[in-house]
Amino acid sequence: MLKTRVIPCLLLNGTGLVKTQQFKNPKYIGDPINAVKIFNEKEVDELIFLDISVTKSKKEPNFDFIKKIASEAFMPFAYGGGITRLDQIEHLFNIGVDKVILNTIAFENPSLISEAARVYGSQSIVVAIDYKTNFLGKIEVFVSCGTKNTKLKPVEYAKKMQELGAGEIFLNSIDREGMFKGYDINTIKQVTNIINIPVIASGGARSLNDFKLAITEGGASAVAAGSFFVLHGVHRAVLITYPGYNELEKLLKTE
Amino acid sequence: MITIIDYKMGNIGSVVNMIKKIGYESLVTSDVQKILSAQKIILPGVGHFDKAMRNLHELNLIGVLNQKAIIEKVPILGICLGMQLLSEVSEEGNSNGLGWIKGEVRRFAFDENSKKLKIPHMGWNTINPIKDSPLLENLNNNSRFYFVHSYHFICQNPEDILCTTEYGYTFVSAISHNNIMGVQFHPEKSHKFGMTLLKNFIEKF
Numbered sequence: 001m002l003k004t005r006v007i008p009c010l011l012l013n014g015t016g017l018v019k020t021q022q023f024k025n026p027k028y029i030g031d032p033i034n035a036v037k038i039f040n041e042k043e044v045d046e047l048i049f050l051d052i053s054v055t056k057s058k059k060e061p062n063f064d065f066i067k068k069i070a071s072e073a074f075m076p077f078a079y080g081g082g083i084t085r086l087d088q089i090e091h092l093f094n095i096g097v098d099k100v101i102l103n104t105i106a107f108e109n110p111s112l113i114s115e116a117a118r119v120y121g122s123q124s125i126v127v128a129i130d131y132k133t134n135f136l137g138k139i140e141v142f143v144s145c146g147t148k149n150t151k152l153k154p155v156e157y158a159k160k161m162q163e164l165g166a167g168e169i170f171l172n173s174i175d176r177e178g179m180f181k182g183y184d185i186n187t188i189k190q191v192t193n194i195i196n197i198p199v200i201a202s203g204g205a206r207s208l209n210d211f212k213l214a215i216t217e218g219g220a221s222a223v224a225a226g227s228f229f230v231l232h233g234v235h236r237a238v239l240i241t242y243p244g245y246n247e248l249e250k251l252l253k254t255e
Numbered sequence: 256m257i258t259i260i261d262y263k264m265g266n267i268g269s270v271v272n273m274i275k276k277i278g279y280e281s282l283v284t285s286d287v288q289k290i291l292s293a294q295k296i297i298l299p300g301v302g303h304f305d306k307a308m309r310n311l312h313e314l315n316l317i318g319v320l321n322q323k324a325i326i327e328k329v330p331i332l333g334i335c336l337g338m339q340l341l342s343e344v345s346e347e348g349n350s351n352g353l354g355w356i357k358g359e360v361r362r363f364a365f366d367e368n369s370k371k372l373k374i375p376h377m378g379w380n381t382i383n384p385i386k387d388s389p390l391l392e393n394l395n396n397n398s399r400f401y402f403v404h405s406y407h408f409i410c411q412n413p414e415d416i417l418c419t420t421e422y423g424y425t426f427v428s429a430i431s432h433n434n435i436m437g438v439q440f441h442p443e444k445s446h447k448f449g450m451t452l453l454k455n456f457i458e459k460f
Contacts, residue, residue, distance in 0.1 A: 097266070198373055
């Protein structure tokens with residue numbers, strides 16, 4: 001029986017691991033390589049690393065550092081941040097990355113998705129959709145680490161990304177990121193109702209029950225969380241955790 | 256020394272990383288001379304069946320691989336697409352496979368009850384060992400592996416089936432015939448379970 005994937009999503013700011021709230025106030029939480037080693041021991045389903053320092057500064061992905069992380073990652077490993085060209089994607093696959101996550105470039109140059117999917121297969125191309133609520137209560141997709149409004153709706157955007165050849169959608173609520181409010185089940189549901197490719201729900205997870213809701217109510221194929229796996233308690237103390245396999249299996253048992 | 260065939264079909268870095276982690280050296284190569292002296296071969300691969308066979312032809316690797324696998328009977332492990340290439344034909348394309356293990360590769364096709372299942376089959380799943388093999392030593396039906404694939408192997412000879420997995424229906428997730436072995440999942444991405452399998456391949460054959 002296929003297990004539902006539960007994925008820690010870790011943010012890189014240069015070579016340090018950070019955690020943000022609503023994409024702001026990065027708090028330093030430790031060494032990424034050390035975190036990967038801990039997640040190895042905990043046998044996590046998959047790992048996502050997003051470098052939040054490279055897109056705005058228009059820098060290349062930090063290949064040497066990503067390679068160091070990948071060499072310790074004995075689980076599927078996805079990387080996003082600063083990817084704008086096909087040769088960078090090839091380079092990432094050669095150094096041990098399994099999936100690439102495209103965000104800003106998916107908006108600016110959507111043909112890259114099709115090209116990358118044709119060469120490497122859709123299964124390795126993930127499109128990240130960050131969205132937030134505007135003052136009228138409507139949700140809109142943002143790129144460039146949440147700073148640039150595309151004025152597009154997540155559902156339409158996700159559909160277009162699927163048509164272009166994306167293999168998975170990483171759907172992230174900026175409003176809920178790091179806020180321990182639970183997932184935005186409504187939007188997750190709207191997107192999973194429209195597209196056929198797997199959706200990874202992200203933003204707001206605070207409990208195992210939130211994972212369950214994103215899957216059973218939202219229709220997500222996988223769930224991602226940041227703070228839930230790296231911070232603990234009201235003072236947001238750094239503590240890397242991951243539920244035991246049996247616990248997850250019991251919780252997420254699919255019929 | 257483990258020889259990993261580099262025929263420009265996807266992520267080899269992670270196979271190298273895991274072999275290093277379990278304490279062995281590997282050589283990534285598409286050089287015929289180097290492959291001729293190989294003692295143990297891994298054929299990885301992600302992507303399209305026809306493209307993979309075309310790359311093997313263009314790099315002139317079919318002859319040397321046949322020599323190693325069929326005549327010298329060197330242990331060889333195909334991973335993911337590398338397993339599918341061991342077949343005779345695939346529904347994914349028109350090229351002939353390597354034809355070392357009798358059978359064909361077909362796309363997942365679900366009946367009405369399982370229609371909602373997504374293709375590719377992506378994520379962690381368990382195996383049901385069918386026959387005894389040193390490759391599966393210390394592994395059992397609680398061992399889980401990471402899969403990403405839309406096509407699967409159908410064996411002509413049931414005795415070639417090493418283990419099966421459930422996704423909509425029961426499909427063959429690993430095969431072996433004498434020195435030739437294939438796994439549909441990615442041991443290099445499957446934590447201690449994958450390490451155990453690769454260690455078995457390296458140490459027990």
